[in-house]
Amino acid sequence: MNCKILFLVILFLTLGLALSIPQNYESIFNFGDSLSDTGNLLLSGALAFPVIGQLPYGKTFFQHATGRCSDGRLIIDFIAEAFSLPYVPPYLAVKQGQSAQHGVNFAFAGATALDAEFFFERNISILWTNNSLNVQLNWFRDLKSDLCSDKESCDDFFKKSLFMVGEIGGNDYNYAFFLGGGSKQLRSMVPLVVGAITDATSALIEEGAAELMVPGNFPIGCSAVYLTLFESPNKEDYDRHGCLKAFNAFAKYHNSQIKKALDMLRQKYPHVRIMYADYYGAAMRFVHTPLHHGFYGGTLKACCGGGGPYNFNNSARCGHAGSEACQDPSIYSNWDGIHLTEAAYRYIALALINGSSSQPPLLSRPL
Template identity: 45%
Template sequence: MADSSTFYLILTLLLACNAYANGCYTSIISFGDSLADTGNLKLLSENSVGHVPHFMFPPYGDTFFHKPTGRCSNGRLIIDFVAESLGLRLIPPSQGNFTFNETGLRQGVNYAVAGATALDSSFHEARGISTNRNISLGVQLGWFKESLPLICSTVSDCKHLIGRSLVLVGEIGGNDYNHALESGKSIAEVETYVPFVINTIISTVNELIELGAKTLVIPGNLPIGCSATYLTIFYGSDKVQYDNSTGCITQLNKFAEYHNELLKIALNQIREVYPEVNIIYADYFNAAMQVFLSPNAYGFTNGALNACCGGGGPFNYNTSVACADPLSTTCAEPDKYFNWDGLHLTEAAYMFIFKSLFEGSYTTPQFKSVCPTSRLQQVEGLSSSM
């Protein structure tokens, strides 16, 4: 008969296997843009000469971290709430000064960069659009692949580690459209970019599956017609129509839904090829739309359209006076606002979307069926170190 120490070792291993079998993960691997960046652009900017991003100054980070961290919000992002709910530390940016073989995939690595596009910069430059630097999804995937020899010694080991990770692919693609629309391209022209963006996302998902990914969450686009940025850009224009129930720009929201529909179709095709892989679509659009339709019902009593931090104007967004500029103002109660700085959301908004997705019904299949809610920790009471 086995001694007690052997028994407890076997029991521990069985419990660990059972936790994974029930869909909970040992680490998070993340790709994306400013909705998921936990500090990569901040670190890249610190190592280069040029303009310092405004989100590297207060009041960014004030609510939770009490200092700027490189997150484009007043506090935590969706990825932070996901990590906390899984009992993991907050996921470090890949450009940080840490040793992969010490932390590695035991907690995860975040490759997302604020301002990132799905498509490489050459696509946009060919259309007369500047993206400042090439931090595309392909570049991020390249960083990940380059780091693998530092994390795992064999292909088999890498597949095992990646297979036990929750892989977040996005949100990505929004900036492909933002850069173009802000450069003056028409909605109709930018709509032609969508198939290229979707193909790039799908190509990345397929490559991650080949590398060993077993559970991937792929978000759709937010209702960009409700963004204070676009509401300001098109303010007073007779070229757009507004949804009377939300005040959002109808054409832009239909554009976001077009992107999301193509993405869902493509994800269904991947499910047919890889039935053993959990391909989870995260419906950012309708999760957020709950608030745009009824902000007061969800505690956003200062509305969903006006930015908390900004340089004035009808939606407190000013292209010349960004949040953190000395001339900007910040609201007293950010948790009562959905929009943070015109383009990004508040910590309260990200927590709401997280709950709708990972604890609610706004993922397909529902994430709580893959990782049961009973296994998720309550995020409100958690505090995690950087």
């Protein structure tokens, strides 16, 4: 056997061993916004006739609307599948009697990292919800006594659980940007948003969490809503892929601060595994090479919308009168101008699981 063949055999056996190693997460607890809400906004009744409660939302996988802001499954759903767990039930379904044995999803569409008072004090009154990260954390605390009876049983339960802290923080910036705030002005918010996320992460560790994943923000400069609302006549405002450079630079700045804050948390809690999820890097891979990833419909134009250069029309958003969904969402990465398609979320979830977009990889969890 020559050296090349021997190398390939060893590589194959190594990969096979790595993929066959069992993972023992027994539950998932998720906090966040519409990127991972699996039904809380819909169940809350906060909106009388929410479009996410009807087709075409949910058309791809579930064949009916579930309250997810996509055509199908989200990142959190693919992670649950990877560990052979049921889809994580929304908190409000658990409150109505659904089992929390394998975790709870506290994410709420429209949620912010900062409390609602921060925005009201600054006359930012377009919030979808008051259910901020702090509120979600308190929901977890209220539910904790139903999950485990004492510190010992809680520690045992939570050390076998994955805690997803976000993505959250994107709405804090969205609300401010959409009301005319500039990148330089909004930079002053970043330490506050990052602080809220790291404080919640720290609080969960104090509650017994031992395995946590904290995502950064997506490249908002490639999002159809930003490309539509902030369309510029200046070509130099766009990168070679058609994304708005200033907004992507802002997202990268937020992410750099999150990573620094997580490094400090790792020093404070050396016994805990804190993973950073690089949503930005994962998404930019298919923005850079859409055809390679099967996105023949594009990555900047929404699958579902009411027309315009990016198929995003604020007067005819996806699900509203005047909008229409594409026939095949799997060839688009953008679903409704704000959220991604199931196909895009699947790619990002796999990148987290195999480690190409997570530091350290989700699959490297020690047994």
